[in-house]
Amino acid sequence: MTLAQRLRYYLRANAIFLSVLAANLFSDLFSEAMFHDGLLALSSESMAFLERTEAWLRPFVLGGIYLLVYLYERPVRRHLRRTATGLARPEDSSVQVRRRLLNEPYFVAVLNLVVWFGLTLAVVPHLTLHGEDSELLTAVLFMGLNVGLVTAAAVFFLSEYAVQRFLAQHVLPASSPVSASGAVRMSLSVRMLMLFAATSLIPLLSFVELTYIRLPGMGSVWQDVSQHIRSHTLVFLTIGISLSMFMGHTMRRHFTAMIDALERIRRGDLSARVSVLRNDEMGYVSEVINEMAAGLEERERMRHSLALAKEIQQNLLPARPPKADGWELAATCLYSEETGGDFYDYLDLDNGAVGVAVADVSGHGVPAALFMVSVRALLRRNVASKVDLAEAVAALNRDLCRDAGGTGQFITLFLCRLEPDGKSISWVRAGHEPALLYDPASGRFEELEGNGMALGVVPEATFELGRMEIAPGQVLVIGTDGIPEARNESGEFFGKQRLRAVVRSSAGRGAEDTRNAVVAAVERFAPRLADDVTLVTIRAVPLNHG
Numbered sequence: 001m002t003l004a005q006r007l008r009y010y011l012r013a014n015a016i017f018l019s020v021l022a023a024n025l026f027s028d029l030f031s032e033a034m035f036h037d038g039l040l041a042l043s044s045e046s047m048a049f050l051e052r053t054e055a056w057l058r059p060f061v062l063g064g065i066y067l068l069v070y071l072y073e074r075p076v077r078r079h080l081r082r083t084a085t086g087l088a089r090p091e092d093s094s095v096q097v098r099r100r101l102l103n104e105p106y107f108v109a110v111l112n113l114v115v116w117f118g119l120t121l122a123v124v125p126h127l128t129l130h131g132e133d134s135e136l137l138t139a140v141l142f143m144g145l146n147v148g149l150v151t152a153a154a155v156f157f158l159s160e161y162a163v164q165r166f167l168a169q170h171v172l173p174a175s176s177p178v179s180a181s182g183a184v185r186m187s188l189s190v191r192m193l194m195l196f197a198a199t200s201l202i203p204l205l206s207f208v209e210l211t212y213i214r215l216p217g218m219g220s221v222w223q224d225v226s227q228h229i230r231s232h233t234l235v236f237l238t239i240g241i242s243l244s245m246f247m248g249h250t251m252r253r254h255f256t257a258m259i260d261a262l263e264r265i266r267r268g269d270l271s272a273r274v275s276v277l278r279n280d281e282m283g284y285v286s287e288v289i290n291e292m293a294a295g296l297e298e299r300e301r302m303r304h305s306l307a308l309a310k311e312i313q314q315n316l317l318p319a320r321p322p323k324a325d326g327w328e329l330a331a332t333c334l335y336s337e338e339t340g341g342d343f344y345d346y347l348d349l350d351n352g353a354v355g356v357a358v359a360d361v362s363g364h365g366v367p368a369a370l371f372m373v374s375v376r377a378l379l380r381r382n383v384a385s386k387v388d389l390a391e392a393v394a395a396l397n398r399d400l401c402r403d404a405g406g407t408g409q410f411i412t413l414f415l416c417r418l419e420p421d422g423k424s425i426s427w428v429r430a431g432h433e434p435a436l437l438y439d440p441a442s443g444r445f446e447e448l449e450g451n452g453m454a455l456g457v458v459p460e461a462t463f464e465l466g467r468m469e470i471a472p473g474q475v476l477v478i479g480t481d482g483i484p485e486a487r488n489e490s491g492e493f494f495g496k497q498r499l500r501a502v503v504r505s506s507a508g509r510g511a512e513d514t515r516n517a518v519v520a521a522v523e524r525f526a527p528r529l530a531d532d533v534t535l536v537t538i539r540a541v542p543l544n545h546g
Helices: 003-013 015-035 044-072 074-084 095-129 134-171 188-211 220-266 281-316 365-385 389-404 495-509 511-525
Strands: 327-334 342-348 354-361 411-418 424-430 435-439 444-448 465-469 475-479 533-540
Touching: 003 015, 003 074, 003 134, 015 044, 015 095, 015 134, 044 074, 044 095, 074 095, 074 134, 095 134, 220 281, 281 365, 327 342, 327 354, 327 511, 342 365, 342 533, 354 365, 354 475, 354 533, 365 389, 365 411, 389 411, 389 424, 411 475, 435 495, 475 495, 475 511, 495 511, 511 533
Parallel strands: none
Antiparallel strands: 327 533, 342 354, 354 411, 411 424, 424 465, 435 444, 435 475, 475 533
């Protein structure tokens, strides 16, 4: 470890003891002020005894407290050391380490209360030997109890802050519950009582303590005042404790309602709600929980609707490729969201020919999916009514410009015709990625291009019809731009070169194997797709191919 890392480790490892030391130094000053402010009319022998005892006992007390704290938190320190040296992570902390850390504020608070009050009890017999009367001894006991309570309250809140601020992140996993078997879980009522003790009980005990001190010249008047102080203190304590318990109970009941609602939401009951009965932070949290549950409920309905839309859209895609003499066909469509605008289709053409269409609607999600359904229907209608593919695509373009020209959406399309002899194809390309033809015999690739812009933009657009002879074994790959434009985490594109390499290595195994190889390569390269991916692979085979 570097010097800075070592320093941070030692500060973390001793954060609790530094809290204890700060609280005890404050309490030491507090006790000094109380014993030496002149109110306690102790004899010179008693004062000398107290000063001697305090001088030699203070280092032993602090050393004993440190030793007990050190022994208690040894598992925590061991884990912090392993974390600092990279041998452990917060997720590796044992139940014992978590329990010790969560219970440590309670441990050090009780320890300091016992030490301070115990020291007072040990001193009282010696003061009796020096002839101090019972009322002064009672005042001393109250002072010791007061100092112990002050120390315990200060230690608890300081050490709890140290745990939360400096230690929890190195011991408690951020994603796990802040709890452990055997850990003390303080209720709101107890926390309110502790706050009452720190802010009210200690001052009230100080007043009671004063009633046991005889002030010179006061006589019976001071006795009457003392009696009134004691009786009023009892009333104030009763009222304070009752109000603290009532407030704690009210807060706990409201928090219980919020926790119950959150538990129901976690189990999937999104109808859970919290009654908003307060106009404070807890009321605001209740409103946020209700709004969150309503949002999750709406999101769940939307998710169900999208799942249904996805099922419908998947059913619109061909379940299996048609039987085409001289051709092997395989296809797939992967959406980056629940639904998308990509699609492919197989079309029955004249003279036993098979049409293959691959289209990419602009955009993603539901709008693109709705447009895709319309495009599919118009494509089928126009192809069925036109013999020439270029004329069918031109008619489709005019329909789309008329129906969706004002929406700003457009579509790219690659439409090809497979002749039944397995020897020739014709195609029309409308702003789409060129199809890729691979010849295993020569190892060469050729792109099937053609003039034609995207559909739905210009009604008067014309389209070029291309024709080509195909040899057995050649593989035609028609895809959308989601394949070459797929990006990995480094921002690198999948690209056409990787696509060609996959096609080259799998072309001899058939159209289905080529499709599977391309999809697997894209998913390995970019596990999270940013665009829809559609792919159709076609392989020419001899007519007697078995």
